[in-house]
Amino acid sequence: MAREKKHRSRGRRSPLAAAALIGAGLLLTGGAYAGATAAIASTSDTQTSAQAELTVDDGQKLFTANCATCHGLDMQGTPEGPSLIGVGELSVEFQLATGRMPLQMQGPQAPQKSPQFTEEQIHAMAAYVHSVAPGPEYPQDWVTAGEANPEDASDEVSISHGAELFRINCAMCHNVAAAGGALTEGKYAPALTSTSALHIYAAMVTGPQNMPVFGDMNLSTEDKRDIIAALIFQQQEVQVGGFTLGSLGPVSEGLFIWIFGIGALVALTVWITAKSN
Structure with missing residues (x-):
């Protein structure tokens, strides 16, 4: 009787091969991501280095693009913003670094928010304004x-x-x-x-x-x-004194006592009355 030959199925693959294929894909993807991240970081470092070398001329360009609409190209002010003559570098740094400027919207007061510019850009604009309209300087x-x-x-x-x-x-x-x-x-x-x-x-x-x-x-x-x-x-x-209650003094303390203290007394009175009945 002739012996049958066993043929290996060509349609099946070993589970190890699939795992190896997935691992190779992950390695390639991870390597590509790492390379891209390094390139972006290198570009960011280069930009940071360039920003650190901003000059008064750079400050003038930034001022013209972001501030002149309200304060005027000559810093004399417009109906939309006050004059900057005499404000100096200290005022410019304060307004920009605290995010109060550029103004988000007209209102009773400019709120503090995250600054729109980098520290180097702020210093460049402050130096430009100070060069045109001197005023208070850094301490x-x-x-x-x-x-x-x-x-x-x-x-x-x-x-x-x-x-x-x-x-x-x-x-x-x-x-x-x-x-x-x-x-x-x-x-x-x-x-x-x-x-x-x-x-x-x-x-x-x-x-x-x-x-x-x-x-x-x-x-x-x-x-x-x-x-x-x-x-x-x-x-x-x-x-070390417990809850500060906003450090608002008698206002918050009195409100706390009124709500929780008197509220607790009223609740206790109701409970005693209910038990006696």
């Missing part, structure tokens, strides 16, 4: 760092003095805990619980929106330094 490092004036041997940083000055000059709007507060006509004083030292100084010097300008006749540079040191200390201080 010396010791002011925002909360350090003593190196030119005055008798100068000392005083957080307690800064807190006292803040209560006298700022707390009526910003709240004694720097939590902010409401003003008239839909305006408000923003919270200072996360504001940087530079922007605290800029607000005191340039007086944005409803903020008054505190010149050297009102507060010396050392006084401003002490206020900044007090606010930064308050930002970093750990709250």
